[in-house]
Amino acid sequence: MAAKEQVRPLASHRYLHVDVENDDFSLEVKKTRHRHHGKCIKCCGCCTAVLLVVAVAIIVLATTVFHVKDPTIKMNTITIEGLSFLRAGNLNPSVNNNLTLVSEVSVKNPNAASFKFDEAATSLFYDGKVVGEAKIPAGNARARRTLQLNVTVDVMVEKLLEVPRLKSDLVTGELPVAIYTTIHGKVNLLRIVKKSATLKMNCTMSFNILRQDIENLHCLRDISL
Template sequence: MAAAPASKLLPNICLTLFLSLILLLLFSLILAFTVFKPKQPIIVVDSVSLLDLNVSITDGVHLSLSLNVDLTVQNPNKVGFEYSESTAVVIYRGEKVGEAPIPGGRLPGKGTEKMNLTLTIMGDRMLGKSEVFSDVVSGQLPISTFARLPGKVKVMNVLKIHVVASTSCDLIIDVKNESFGDQLCQYRTTL
């Protein structure tokens, strides 16, 4: 039996390689969008506590305030989550009155990281608001905290999907008892 000429085998080999490559790409895409489908990282506020609260209303209002915020960042993905440097802020009546840096980092797949932030409030920024005197006299100081972590999830080291995880808490500080009243925290994530 005579062997087939090389000119007839070459198209068959090329077609086989081409079809194998297409199947490999299709298989990779199916894995990328099923098994390795990116999920949104989550920031959870574990606790918020007062470190320092000094209020005086003699000769006007004098105020200094520091908060300790414990956060947990959870990565539900099977691949790592890389997040950029960011900032957690304290807001009083729509104005930023304090902040703390959040360093960038990387969480491995299914990883969790605890963070402890100290937010010092700049009293002079609060005193610029006309409502601060009435809030202090009433004994209830409303503030909000907000933390945001922008980052990316790499699927199979090919696809980079940008995600943002954020959390915010609305808090009422009981000035007389130096404690927290109502607390409402919300967690948001976006792909």
């Protein structure tokens, strides 16, 4: 009978414990983490600073360069030529009489870009009726400049003589009239900001027939953006 084979117990497992927390390794890891942490802080700080600079630049540009200001229109001078025939009382429509109103209008552009406007119109009213018209050619008011416009209105004498109150006004020596001007244009800032603007000016005045002059000139202006 064969001898029973002796059963040996399994050898117990032995685990090798490596101490990674030695002084040199731990110090190097801490230094690496510290460097990475410092770089992250610097990177975040730089990004924040850049964003602040961009935000400030946008605010400055929005309130200065890219801020569209209202162009303005102003009546500088106005004269009337040919009132002598009214003073003489010559109201015959068949007689060739010339009556001309000459005015100087200025368009001021306070923006950093030019104000380009289309052909404009000026109308002369007497007792609510149009008795004269003129066209203002399209133009360009340069950045931060004032453009002077000379406007000549040829009065339609035949229409003036058709107004019923003309005779009574000739007795008083004054003809109350109004001149209305409209200019429509656009401010274009670097093709980024585009703003349309309509300038309107309504001026009332009196033609002094004896002095052949303008009196009581009063203008109202309106700007629509």
